[in-house]
Amino acid sequence: GESVGLHLPTLSVQEGDNSIINCAYSNSASDYFIWYKQESGKGPQFIIDIRSNMDKRQGQRVTVLLNKTVKHLSLQIAATQPGDSAVYFCAETDFNKFYFGSGTKLNVKP
């Protein structure tokens, strides 16, 4: 399968600061990307997605950026809150198959 990887396994930020979580993917043919949040003891939860014909998409306090040239995806969380502490996964899809990155743990310090 294709590989989707993350640059930073753990990220610590101060409450109120902005967070940026990065992800690299290898399949240039992938056309749909998703960010998931997984809290301890729970299943992954959809945060935001983006199609390959876009380079930016905004949600509530979250923004996903896609750079197809370097096959890089990032998730920006504005005004990070303690409730944002979790593991974040990026995923790409290829013909109904889904490939997840290894995850980045976000720690929000009060």
Added chain:
Amino acid sequence: DSGVTQTPKHLITATGQRVTLRCSPRSGDLSVYWYQQSLDQGLQFLIHYYNGEERAKGNILERFSAQQFPDLHSELNLSSLELGDSALYFCASSAYSGERETQYFGPGTRLLVL
């Protein structure tokens, strides 16, 4: 609460045994996906069913099989279990079969093989 239910929540068994994990999708969802999450491999896509038919296979071992029933619930069967099969198994559901459908994950089944 995603609306996806999985049973059992925890399962402890021995090597060589066979277990069945059950998933009930959200009401109205036709697609069910199975994933394995282990410490050393992250979240791995296993298989996707849509309205009773297999749609895509990922990294699913031959010892594993799945099916989706007419009432749309799904079962994942794991046989000849090995220590390395210990993991969290998640199912997810979506309304249809498109790869751009939002998937809703269940709480998972934690399998421990001793």
